[in-house]
């Protein structure tokens with residue numbers, strides 16, 4: 473074909489398959505198909521199409537590609553439970569039901585059904601959060617980064633915040649404590665040294681300009697060797713004596729005892745005035761930032777203008793309420809907790825079944841929590857090992873399967889797969905080998 477042999481957009485659209493498609497979509501697909509055909513001809517090589525039938529075929533493929541949704545479900549065979557690149561916590565069935573129920577129609581999001589008047593979106597989850605953490609009051613915003621930003625802006629704007637040099641951390645994706653502090657309008661006052669900070673260091677740094685003490689969970693790293701941090705209760709005494717609030721950025725914020733992680737309840741009991749934590753890390757819910765603590769301080773956060781910009785939407789609130797309600801009597805239904813607590817033997821049985829179905833071998837692995845939580849925790853796990861070359865084809869499968877390539881093998885870790893998902897992975901391996 474030469475340039476002048478190319479059909480016009482209208483001619484191309486007369487193809488009976490394209491004529492059946494929605495007109496604006498078909499026009500756009502025909503235009504870009506012809507544009508690419510022109511480029512191919514101009515480039516001088518023998519074009520890879522011979523007639524307008526071929527071009528119509530291409531336009532149809534382009535249309536299908538345009539219709540394909542980009543945010544897709546994937547199967548997580550990486551053994552990383554709270555994988556930040558894979559959407560962090562999968563939601564419990566009960567949480568999803570709440571999203572459907574609240575999202576499909578109208579809701580009392582900001583309506584007080586008893587008073588018959590305007591209400592607050594913050595009222596729905598506060599009773600559950602108070603009960604699960606022992607706090608006087610609670611507030612939910614978009615994520616924990618927003619929670620920390622709001623707390624600092626509302627309580628420390630224009631004044632000093634004391635943070636240990638050992639806690640000036642970066643969580644990833646640009647969330648750095650010093651930067652967040654600067655954006656909040658507060659001034660950072662570094663305390664102690666990288667490896668050792670004592671209660672007296674905080675004491676010595678407190679002055680007229682001090683608004684609060686911020687304690688930050690070290691999250692994704694650990695210090696070993698010659699290190700020292702004051703116990704939380706000790707720090708709380710220092711803050712109390714000075715009459716300033718102690719704010720605890722807990723990061724992940726597990727609501728149940730996990731590997732010695734501090735819970736919001738334990739932090740409050742040890743003297744924190746406010747505790748901030750994520751909804752979608754170890755808690756196992758949707759993306760959200762939760763602040764619990766003294767009624768007076770939470771009220772100051774609620775009244776700050778940034779609160780309106782950082783608040784959580786109704787779908788997140790619905791999913792979070794559904795997740796929190798499970799903590800009352802059915803925590804085992806929360807996928808993150810289930811993956812975390814499943815006995816290694818049960819994981820091995822799943823890996824064995826998968827290996828038997830696809831002719832792979834069972835390998836002992838180490839699963840991790842991920843999401844910047846419990847970086848040292850090693851969860852004994854098992855994977856089904858198959859050929860290294862399958863990794864790319866598994867990623868291209870629908871749904872895509874994400875695995876770990878190591879030592880010349882593709883490892884499909886079974887701690888992060890349900891039984892049903894492991895069956896889907898088996899099907900994907902069979903397809904990938906074709």
Ligand SMILES: *Cc1c(COP(=O)(O)O)cnc(C)c1O
Nearest residue numbers: 615616617643689691723724750
């Ligand atoms: C993860 C984390 C954050 C950020 O939480 P998001 O919910 O991801 O915004 C803040 N502080 C600490 C200590 C964290 O671990």
